[in-house]
Amino acid sequence: MKKLLILSSAIIVCLSAFKSSDGDKIPSATVKKLDGSTTNSSTFVNAGKPMIISFWATWCKPCKKELDAINEEYAELVKETGVKLIAISIDDARSSGKVVTDVKVKGWTYEVYIDENQDFKRAMNVNNVPHTFLVDGDGKIVWSHNSYAEGDEEKLFENVRKLAKGEKLSH
């Protein structure tokens, strides 16, 4: 038990010393479009406007809740900030067939890709889904958030608005 405490406190100390090294470009990995063709993640662009990259899976309830919650305000947010949401499904062959049907049924208008063998997930250092990133107008990753709790989308909207105005973000 004592060891557990030592270990965890050591980790927390390390963590608090971590500096956000945000500001890198989107790494390169091959992902699949819903029409079956492949594309490279480094080509994700939104003409100088911010982008949201959200990792999800068809079997992940919180992921779908988050994307649904965003969807309710999405049209408005796009009009206001020009943001684009890129949804990356990490479903494998077991459920990748459900990605397209889930997207259609839910009426999501996001740009959806399938990262079937999780190459992009690894390149983005994602441990668990949902994991959401914000990319600024210059294509730099400036913010990320793991997991989803009710109301998390408010913070995301706030940050998107800040980015659209060219303001800096803090965690």
Add this chain to the structure above:
Amino acid sequence: MNKIIYKLTVIIGISFTIYGCDYVKDVRDPNAEIIRGNRKVLVEDYTGHKCGNCPSAADTLRYLENKYDGQVVPLAIHAGFFANINATYPTDLRNTVGNAYDTQFGISTAGNPNGLINRGGYGTGGFIKAYSSWEGELAQMLSRAAKFEIKIKNTFTAANSNLNTSITLKSLTNNSGQYKLVVLLSEDSIIAEQLDYRLPSGSQLIPNYEFKHVLRDAVNSAWGDVVFSTGAIVNDSLTKSYSNYKISPNYRPSKCHIIAYVYDADPNSATYYEVLQVEEASVK
């Protein structure tokens, strides 16, 4: 440049298709021959009476014992979940030595049946062997020359169940590592209940199954005594005597064997835990 790579990929692809398949027509190897060397091999079968797939492994071991007559030292270790006792399976074949081995090698966590062939390959994760691979692993071990020779001399006094055993080791090569000698007691032909999934549903409980060469106890200890602590050159020999060992009254001395093995006890060695030589002799 690209054209070259393109052509190369195509050529590699085609060559795979041609050379990537071995179709086997005749399953039995007509040229099979048995290797006869000076090394004996300890084949441990980790098992349990409630393990319905375990009799298949026991049969495999019996087959190897017959085929490689005199070159295999078989040992059945009952440990883990499948060896627990209850009202249907009251006979307890577990013991602290077997439990120590099971815990150290993580066998019952990996599942039963499973085996160790001379405990080879401990440094790699895949040292626990499915019984389908035992013969192949055994053949590999037999093909390597022995480093030691072991001779066992047992003197048993029935009146007081007293056993004196003296183990003589002779170094067959120049050996400079760390070695330990373990002396175990096994009992053969124990009749008790065993589950066997090969039998039709409803009659899978065999009430009078014969358990072969069951590990019972250690004469010294599970991990043994250091031998040749300063290394050994060819023909060096030593004798370790263990006197006044009492065989438990629950075991039948006429069915008991002494198994002695020398293993690599150097944690930095590539063959850590590997049994380098093993010998077996009946108590009586």
Add this chain to the structure above:
Amino acid sequence: MTLKLSSKLLFSFFIILVFNSSFAQIKDELGSIHGNFQIDAANYERDTIINADPGSEVFRYNAFGNINYQKGGFTAGVRYESYNPPLLGYLPGYKGSGVPYRFARYTHKDIDITVGNFYEQFGSGISLRAYENRGLLYDNALDGMRVIFTPKKGIILKGLVGKQRTYFSLSPGVVRGFDGEINLMDVFDSILGKSKTKIILGGSFVSKFQQDQNPTLVLPENVGNSAGRVTIIRGGFNFNAEYAYKINDPSYQNKYSYKPGHAIIASASYGMDGFSLMFSGKMLDNMSFRSDRDAQNTIDMINYQPDFSKFHTYSLMAYYPYATQPNGEVGGTGELQYKFKKGSLLGGKYGMDITINGSAYYGIDTIGIAAISDTLNNFKYSTNYGGVGEEYYHDFNIEITKKLSKKLKFTVMYANQFLNQSIVQFNTPDKEEHPDITSHIGVLDVIWRYKTGSAIRFETQGFFGSYDYKEHKYDDNGEKNITNNTGSWASALIEWTPNTHWSITVADQYNYNNPVISKRVHYYFGMIGYTNGPTRVSLSYGRQRQGIFCAGGVCRFVPASSGLSISISSSF
């Protein structure tokens, strides 16, 4: 944990820290360094009531950290892993620490070369899939070399060779693979570019080499597995199919059968706004393909035989999960989703979602197959491809989600499941010990967002199982009920999220009518979670019942446990 070990761990964190703080700022010139890590540790307690016995090693952990470096088209990375010993229920081969994963990759124009470790998937994975699932500790990364070549848009060629990861070392067999994919619309852009139908064709060939050490049998040292696939997409309509054929491949898994293997996997779906229909079907016969023919558990699998059954997230729905049967199965899954529009009779003010899902899987119809055979006599059988064998699993479930007001939303779900436990989980014909289980499961899940950013979730579940024993008999001490008959269960959970950083969960599962009275116990559980950006920390205490977890066609038995757990994950 020994002092040596903790200092090792600390050291690795120190390294990460130094790298991170010193390099992050000057990244443009020197490239960038990123990574992530996760630690799951537990301090187990002995809890005789639920049969939890951690043995002498009560403190256990699984930990890993990735560090990746990127500059332009060049990427390199390492992963450090440590298990001393691993958490309960994981394979004991994962013991110790090391760097089992390191790679360097260079991408330039149409060429992409990786040396070292890599993950890869051909088609649906039935011919080759190297992947990782850290939660299950499944990792069959290849260690070798891979070249991906894209001669023109719409054509991808891949070639690879390597050995698979086996714990902290490598498998004895070598894997070689080649895959080609062509997107007809892209390649014949001038003729087909405007076509609404998209067609993609692909083919792969994978061969493994492993020495034949067996003195009695002639074992094939080179075993090939070839597959062809097609994808057709038009509008909301999607069709995918793949066929694979594997030559003779005697293994521990198939009891040294020399019969070739076949697989057909197909799925079709149609989706539009508010409605979708999907069907996936498969027939697998002797398609287990491993780089070590004597490998067990989830080790050294070259291919992936997908399981299409619904992936349940409610714990009692997943109490008896299904997994692809590696020796053969036939079956399918269908799903219908419908969204009642806002303002419609059932939709009400906020709409209503309904999902109906059904799966049924059977054994293949074989002739001359012996239940269990002596491995030394290879095993012969033939398959009747027109028929099906005994039922393995079914799951029919319906899920309704409705929002009642801006603040209140609920989900109700019902499932009827059947599991042929003896075959699926224990690979034996013994129905007496492992009876078939039929169950009815119900779930109610309510979320109340009492103010912006704050919510309370309440969930209750019931599992009502009937166990079809051929003969009903229990031991006095309940030994027969270890994984087999636990009767029915009820559970309740409350999760409070006061703000976006914190969450507090308390839960209880009650095995209220276990046939053994002394086992009618509560499995209580409490957890506090904290999230900040990419970092998540959770602390939990409670009991975990024993269960079966399945992945990639192989099930893993996880013993009961009790104790304190901590989980930390982050990325940078």
